[in-house]
Amino acid sequence: MNRRNQILAVLLVVQIIVAAIVLVLPAQASNRTLRPLMAEVAAADVTALTIQEKPDRRVRMAKKDGQWVLPEIEDFPVNETKVNELLDKLVAVQVGQPVATTATSHARLQVGEDAFARRVDLTTNKGDRTMFFGPARGGSSHVRLGGSNDVFLTTKLATFDIPGDLSSWINTIYFTSTEAAVGQVAITNITGTLQFQRNVSDVWEFKGLAAGETFNPSRLETILSRVSSLYMIRPLGKTAKPEYSMDRPTATITLTLKSDLSSLAPLVLTIGAKQEADNAYVVKSRSSPWYVLVNAFILDEIVNARREDFIQPPATPTPEATATPAP
Numbered sequence: 164m165n166r167r168n169q170i171l172a173v174l175l176v177v178q179i180i181v182a183a184i185v186l187v188l189p190a191q192a193s194n195r196t197l198r199p200l201m202a203e204v205a206a207a208d209v210t211a212l213t214i215q216e217k218p219d220r221r222v223r224m225a226k227k228d229g230q231w232v233l234p235e236i237e238d239f240p241v242n243e244t245k246v247n248e249l250l251d252k253l254v255a256v257q258v259g260q261p262v263a264t265t266a267t268s269h270a271r272l273q274v275g276e277d278a279f280a281r282r283v284d285l286t287t288n289k290g291d292r293t294m295f296f297g298p299a300r301g302g303s304s305h306v307r308l309g310g311s312n313d314v315f316l317t318t319k320l321a322t323f324d325i326p327g328d329l330s331s332w333i334n335t336i337y338f339t340s341t342e343a344a345v346g347q348v349a350i351t352n353i354t355g356t357l358q359f360q361r362n363v364s365d366v367w368e369f370k371g372l373a374a375g376e377t378f379n380p381s382r383l384e385t386i387l388s389r390v391s392s393l394y395m396i397r398p399l400g401k402t403a404k405p406e407y408s409m410d411r412p413t414a415t416i417t418l419t420l421k422s423d424l425s426s427l428a429p430l431v432l433t434i435g436a437k438q439e440a441d442n443a444y445v446v447k448s449r450s451s452p453w454y455v456l457v458n459a460f461i462l463d464e465i466v467n468a469r470r471e472d473f474i475q476p477p478a479t480p481t482p483e484a485t486a487t488p489a490p
Contacts, residue, residue, distance in 0.1 A: 216327025258315035273297025346421035408436035
Protein backbone atom coordinates (compact mmCIF):
# COMPACT_ATOMS: atom_id res chain seq x y z
CA MET A 164 0.00 0.00 0.00
CA ASN A 165 1.49 3.33 -1.06
CA ARG A 166 1.46 6.42 1.12
CA ARG A 167 -1.51 7.93 -0.71
CA ASN A 168 -3.69 4.90 0.02
CA GLN A 169 -2.57 4.93 3.66
CA ILE A 170 -3.69 8.53 4.01
CA LEU A 171 -7.08 7.71 2.42
CA ALA A 172 -7.52 4.76 4.78
CA VAL A 173 -6.79 6.91 7.82
CA LEU A 174 -9.25 9.55 6.61
CA LEU A 175 -11.94 6.86 6.13
CA VAL A 176 -11.44 5.62 9.70
CA VAL A 177 -11.67 9.17 11.02
CA GLN A 178 -14.91 9.74 9.08
CA ILE A 179 -16.42 6.56 10.52
CA ILE A 180 -15.51 7.60 14.06
CA VAL A 181 -16.92 11.09 13.57
CA ALA A 182 -20.14 9.67 12.11
CA ALA A 183 -20.51 7.31 15.06
CA ILE A 184 -20.03 10.17 17.50
CA VAL A 185 -22.60 12.29 15.66
CA LEU A 186 -25.16 9.46 15.81
CA VAL A 187 -24.49 8.13 19.30
CA LEU A 188 -24.09 11.32 21.32
CA PRO A 189 -27.47 12.84 20.41
CA ALA A 190 -29.15 9.50 21.14
CA GLN A 191 -27.46 9.31 24.52
CA ALA A 192 -28.38 12.90 25.24
CA SER A 193 -31.95 12.19 24.20
CA ASN A 194 -32.09 9.16 26.50
CA ARG A 195 -30.81 11.27 29.37
CA THR A 196 -33.55 13.86 28.76
CA LEU A 197 -36.49 11.44 28.66
CA ARG A 198 -39.36 12.64 30.81
CA PRO A 199 -42.82 11.31 31.69
CA LEU A 200 -45.50 12.60 29.35
CA MET A 201 -47.86 12.95 32.32
CA ALA A 202 -45.45 13.53 35.20
CA GLU A 203 -48.13 14.74 37.58
CA VAL A 204 -50.52 11.77 37.15
CA ALA A 205 -50.19 8.31 38.75
CA ALA A 206 -52.23 5.21 37.91
CA ALA A 207 -53.97 5.41 41.29
CA ASP A 208 -55.21 8.92 40.42
CA VAL A 209 -57.34 7.66 37.51
CA THR A 210 -61.02 7.18 38.31
CA ALA A 211 -62.39 6.65 34.80
CA LEU A 212 -61.14 6.13 31.25
CA THR A 213 -62.69 6.02 27.82
CA ILE A 214 -61.03 4.34 24.86
CA GLN A 215 -62.21 5.22 21.38
CA GLU A 216 -60.98 3.39 18.33
CA LYS A 217 -63.66 4.23 15.79
CA PRO A 218 -66.91 6.18 15.97
CA ASP A 219 -68.73 2.88 16.55
CA ARG A 220 -66.06 1.28 18.73
CA ARG A 221 -65.80 2.85 22.15
CA VAL A 222 -65.62 1.59 25.72
CA ARG A 223 -65.94 3.58 28.94
CA MET A 224 -64.81 2.20 32.31
CA ALA A 225 -65.02 3.72 35.75
CA LYS A 226 -63.91 2.87 39.27
CA LYS A 227 -66.79 2.39 41.67
CA ASP A 228 -66.37 1.26 45.27
CA GLY A 229 -62.83 0.23 44.42
CA GLN A 230 -63.87 -1.95 41.45
CA TRP A 231 -63.63 -1.24 37.72
CA VAL A 232 -67.02 -1.46 35.98
CA LEU A 233 -68.93 -0.38 32.87
CA PRO A 234 -71.06 2.53 34.16
CA GLU A 235 -73.12 2.68 30.97
CA ILE A 236 -74.16 -0.98 31.38
CA GLU A 237 -75.37 -0.89 34.98
CA ASP A 238 -71.85 -1.41 36.38
CA PHE A 239 -71.06 -4.69 34.64
CA PRO A 240 -67.63 -5.80 35.96
CA VAL A 241 -64.53 -5.58 33.79
CA ASN A 242 -61.15 -7.30 33.94
CA GLU A 243 -59.38 -5.22 36.56
CA THR A 244 -55.97 -6.73 35.86
CA LYS A 245 -56.10 -5.53 32.25
CA VAL A 246 -57.27 -2.06 33.25
CA ASN A 247 -54.51 -1.64 35.84
CA GLU A 248 -51.88 -2.91 33.40
CA LEU A 249 -52.96 -0.35 30.80
CA LEU A 250 -53.00 2.49 33.31
CA ASP A 251 -49.48 1.60 34.46
CA LYS A 252 -48.30 1.76 30.85
CA LEU A 253 -50.08 5.02 30.10
CA VAL A 254 -48.64 6.93 33.04
CA ALA A 255 -45.20 5.40 32.41
CA VAL A 256 -44.93 6.76 28.84
CA GLN A 257 -41.69 8.71 28.59
CA VAL A 258 -40.75 11.01 25.75
CA GLY A 259 -37.68 12.81 24.49
CA GLN A 260 -37.51 15.24 21.60
CA PRO A 261 -40.76 15.59 19.61
CA VAL A 262 -40.89 14.14 16.12
CA ALA A 263 -43.36 16.83 15.06
CA THR A 264 -44.44 20.15 16.54
CA THR A 265 -47.18 21.46 14.23
CA ALA A 266 -50.89 20.70 14.03
CA THR A 267 -50.56 19.97 10.31
CA SER A 268 -48.68 16.74 11.16
CA HIS A 269 -51.36 15.32 13.45
CA ALA A 270 -53.56 13.73 10.81
CA ARG A 271 -50.57 12.21 9.02
CA LEU A 272 -49.32 10.63 12.26
CA GLN A 273 -52.90 9.64 13.26
CA VAL A 274 -52.93 11.65 16.47
CA GLY A 275 -55.38 14.35 15.38
CA GLU A 276 -58.55 15.46 17.14
CA ASP A 277 -60.66 13.72 14.51
CA ALA A 278 -58.03 11.48 12.90
CA PHE A 279 -56.55 9.05 15.40
CA ALA A 280 -55.92 5.34 15.83
CA ARG A 281 -56.77 5.50 19.54
CA ARG A 282 -58.05 8.23 21.80
CA VAL A 283 -57.82 7.73 25.57
CA ASP A 284 -59.69 10.11 27.87
CA LEU A 285 -58.63 9.90 31.51
CA THR A 286 -60.58 11.28 34.44
CA THR A 287 -58.25 11.83 37.38
CA ASN A 288 -58.37 13.59 40.73
CA LYS A 289 -55.79 15.96 39.25
CA GLY A 290 -57.85 16.92 36.23
CA ASP A 291 -58.81 15.33 32.93
CA ARG A 292 -56.21 14.20 30.39
CA THR A 293 -56.51 13.10 26.78
CA MET A 294 -53.92 11.04 24.90
CA PHE A 295 -53.91 10.37 21.16
CA PHE A 296 -52.04 7.37 19.73
CA GLY A 297 -51.08 6.60 16.14
CA PRO A 298 -49.23 3.52 14.85
CA ALA A 299 -45.51 3.58 14.17
CA ARG A 300 -43.08 0.88 13.08
CA GLY A 301 -42.87 -2.31 15.11
CA GLY A 302 -44.35 -2.08 18.58
CA SER A 303 -43.97 1.69 18.73
CA SER A 304 -46.55 4.43 18.46
CA HIS A 305 -46.85 8.15 18.06
CA VAL A 306 -48.39 9.87 21.05
CA ARG A 307 -49.73 13.35 21.66
CA LEU A 308 -51.14 14.85 24.81
CA GLY A 309 -54.35 16.80 24.29
CA GLY A 310 -53.80 20.54 24.28
CA SER A 311 -50.30 20.27 22.81
CA ASN A 312 -49.09 20.16 19.23
CA ASP A 313 -45.97 18.15 20.10
CA VAL A 314 -45.94 14.55 18.87
CA PHE A 315 -43.56 11.99 20.36
CA LEU A 316 -42.46 8.46 19.61
CA THR A 317 -42.79 5.82 22.32
CA THR A 318 -41.59 2.23 22.19
CA LYS A 319 -43.37 1.23 25.40
CA LEU A 320 -46.94 1.17 24.12
CA ALA A 321 -48.42 0.18 20.76
CA THR A 322 -51.91 0.96 19.52
CA PHE A 323 -52.89 -2.72 19.69
CA ASP A 324 -52.18 -2.56 23.44
CA ILE A 325 -55.17 -0.21 23.73
CA PRO A 326 -58.17 -2.14 22.33
CA GLY A 327 -61.35 -0.18 21.83
CA ASP A 328 -63.73 -3.15 21.68
CA LEU A 329 -65.76 -4.10 24.74
CA SER A 330 -65.02 -7.83 24.53
CA SER A 331 -61.33 -7.20 25.25
CA TRP A 332 -62.18 -5.88 28.72
CA ILE A 333 -64.78 -8.33 30.02
CA ASN A 334 -65.20 -12.06 30.62
CA THR A 335 -67.31 -13.06 27.61
CA ILE A 336 -68.26 -16.51 28.94
CA TYR A 337 -71.83 -16.02 30.08
CA PHE A 338 -73.08 -19.52 30.84
CA THR A 339 -71.31 -22.81 31.50
CA SER A 340 -72.42 -26.36 32.16
CA THR A 341 -70.79 -29.78 32.14
CA GLU A 342 -72.32 -31.91 29.40
CA ALA A 343 -71.61 -35.15 31.24
CA ALA A 344 -73.55 -33.90 34.30
CA VAL A 345 -76.76 -33.17 32.35
CA GLY A 346 -79.43 -35.86 32.70
CA GLN A 347 -82.40 -34.23 30.98
CA VAL A 348 -82.93 -31.56 28.34
CA ALA A 349 -86.14 -29.74 27.43
CA ILE A 350 -86.34 -27.37 24.44
CA THR A 351 -89.44 -25.20 24.09
CA ASN A 352 -90.09 -23.03 21.06
CA ILE A 353 -92.91 -22.19 18.68
CA THR A 354 -93.24 -25.85 17.62
CA GLY A 355 -93.78 -27.12 21.16
CA THR A 356 -91.58 -28.85 23.73
CA LEU A 357 -88.97 -31.49 22.93
CA GLN A 358 -87.71 -33.65 25.81
CA PHE A 359 -84.60 -35.81 26.07
CA GLN A 360 -83.13 -37.88 28.89
CA ARG A 361 -80.25 -40.23 29.55
CA ASN A 362 -81.11 -43.87 30.24
CA VAL A 363 -79.43 -46.18 32.77
CA SER A 364 -76.70 -46.80 30.20
CA ASP A 365 -76.01 -43.06 29.99
CA VAL A 366 -77.33 -42.96 26.42
CA TRP A 367 -79.60 -40.15 25.26
CA GLU A 368 -83.23 -40.99 24.47
CA PHE A 369 -85.92 -38.89 22.82
CA LYS A 370 -89.23 -38.94 24.69
CA GLY A 371 -92.28 -39.62 22.58
CA LEU A 372 -90.77 -41.64 19.73
CA ALA A 373 -93.43 -43.30 17.62
CA ALA A 374 -93.28 -46.93 16.56
CA GLY A 375 -90.66 -47.43 13.88
CA GLU A 376 -88.87 -44.13 14.58
CA THR A 377 -85.17 -43.95 15.47
CA PHE A 378 -83.60 -41.17 17.48
CA ASN A 379 -80.61 -39.37 15.94
CA PRO A 380 -78.70 -37.70 18.84
CA SER A 381 -76.27 -35.67 16.70
CA ARG A 382 -78.41 -32.49 16.71
CA LEU A 383 -78.86 -32.66 20.48
CA GLU A 384 -75.12 -33.18 20.99
CA THR A 385 -74.40 -30.11 18.84
CA ILE A 386 -76.79 -27.99 20.90
CA LEU A 387 -75.31 -29.17 24.19
CA SER A 388 -71.74 -28.49 23.03
CA ARG A 389 -72.66 -24.91 22.10
CA VAL A 390 -74.45 -24.01 25.31
CA SER A 391 -71.95 -25.77 27.59
CA SER A 392 -69.67 -22.72 27.16
CA LEU A 393 -71.92 -19.93 25.96
CA TYR A 394 -70.09 -16.77 24.88
CA MET A 395 -71.81 -13.40 24.71
CA ILE A 396 -71.21 -10.56 22.27
CA ARG A 397 -71.80 -8.02 25.02
CA PRO A 398 -73.88 -7.47 28.17
CA LEU A 399 -77.06 -5.40 27.99
CA GLY A 400 -77.70 -4.75 31.68
CA LYS A 401 -79.91 -6.01 34.49
CA THR A 402 -83.11 -4.30 33.41
CA ALA A 403 -85.65 -6.17 31.29
CA LYS A 404 -86.76 -3.99 28.39
CA PRO A 405 -89.88 -4.48 26.25
CA GLU A 406 -87.82 -4.93 23.11
CA TYR A 407 -86.21 -8.01 24.66
CA SER A 408 -89.58 -9.86 24.52
CA MET A 409 -88.64 -12.02 27.50
CA ASP A 410 -92.33 -12.38 28.44
CA ARG A 411 -92.85 -14.06 25.04
CA PRO A 412 -89.50 -15.82 24.53
CA THR A 413 -88.41 -17.19 21.21
CA ALA A 414 -87.20 -20.37 22.93
CA THR A 415 -86.20 -21.83 26.27
CA ILE A 416 -83.74 -24.62 27.02
CA THR A 417 -83.73 -26.32 30.43
CA LEU A 418 -80.86 -28.55 31.54
CA THR A 419 -81.67 -30.80 34.49
CA LEU A 420 -78.70 -32.45 36.14
CA LYS A 421 -78.41 -36.18 36.74
CA SER A 422 -80.15 -37.81 39.67
CA ASP A 423 -77.04 -37.75 41.87
CA LEU A 424 -76.97 -33.97 41.42
CA SER A 425 -80.71 -33.44 41.56
CA SER A 426 -80.41 -31.19 44.61
CA LEU A 427 -79.09 -28.49 42.28
CA ALA A 428 -81.62 -26.32 40.45
CA PRO A 429 -82.07 -26.85 36.70
CA LEU A 430 -80.08 -24.59 34.41
CA VAL A 431 -82.48 -22.48 32.36
CA LEU A 432 -81.67 -20.26 29.40
CA THR A 433 -84.41 -18.02 28.05
CA ILE A 434 -83.92 -16.73 24.50
CA GLY A 435 -85.74 -13.50 23.72
CA ALA A 436 -86.07 -11.40 20.61
CA LYS A 437 -83.57 -11.41 17.81
CA GLN A 438 -81.70 -8.13 17.39
CA GLU A 439 -81.27 -7.92 13.63
CA ALA A 440 -78.63 -5.18 13.75
CA ASP A 441 -76.31 -7.48 15.72
CA ASN A 442 -77.57 -10.78 14.25
CA ALA A 443 -77.93 -11.93 17.85
CA TYR A 444 -80.55 -12.93 20.41
CA VAL A 445 -81.17 -11.45 23.84
CA VAL A 446 -80.49 -14.19 26.40
CA LYS A 447 -81.12 -14.45 30.14
CA SER A 448 -79.85 -17.24 32.39
CA ARG A 449 -81.92 -17.97 35.47
CA SER A 450 -78.68 -18.06 37.48
CA SER A 451 -77.48 -14.62 36.31
CA PRO A 452 -78.92 -11.12 36.80
CA TRP A 453 -77.58 -10.00 33.41
CA TYR A 454 -79.27 -9.84 30.02
CA VAL A 455 -76.77 -10.39 27.21
CA LEU A 456 -76.50 -10.67 23.44
CA VAL A 457 -75.48 -14.04 21.98
CA ASN A 458 -74.62 -14.68 18.34
CA ALA A 459 -77.58 -16.07 16.39
CA PHE A 460 -75.39 -18.78 14.86
CA ILE A 461 -75.04 -20.39 18.30
CA LEU A 462 -78.75 -20.33 19.14
CA ASP A 463 -80.53 -20.81 15.82
CA GLU A 464 -80.63 -24.61 16.26
CA ILE A 465 -82.53 -24.16 19.54
CA VAL A 466 -84.88 -21.49 18.21
CA ASN A 467 -85.66 -23.47 15.06
CA ALA A 468 -85.58 -26.99 16.56
CA ARG A 469 -88.30 -29.29 15.20
CA ARG A 470 -89.21 -32.82 16.14
CA GLU A 471 -88.16 -34.21 12.76
CA ASP A 472 -84.64 -32.78 13.23
CA PHE A 473 -84.01 -35.48 15.84
CA ILE A 474 -85.48 -38.42 13.91
CA GLN A 475 -83.27 -40.69 11.83
CA PRO A 476 -84.65 -40.66 8.27
CA PRO A 477 -85.69 -44.10 7.08
CA ALA A 478 -83.12 -45.85 4.97
CA THR A 479 -83.70 -45.58 1.24
CA PRO A 480 -84.38 -49.09 -0.09
CA THR A 481 -81.81 -50.37 -2.52
CA PRO A 482 -83.45 -51.28 -5.84
CA GLU A 483 -83.13 -54.97 -6.66
CA ALA A 484 -80.95 -55.82 -9.59
CA THR A 485 -82.91 -57.03 -12.61
CA ALA A 486 -81.63 -60.32 -13.93
CA THR A 487 -80.55 -60.24 -17.55
CA PRO A 488 -82.16 -63.17 -19.46
CA ALA A 489 -79.71 -65.61 -20.94
CA PRO A 490 -79.51 -65.58 -24.72
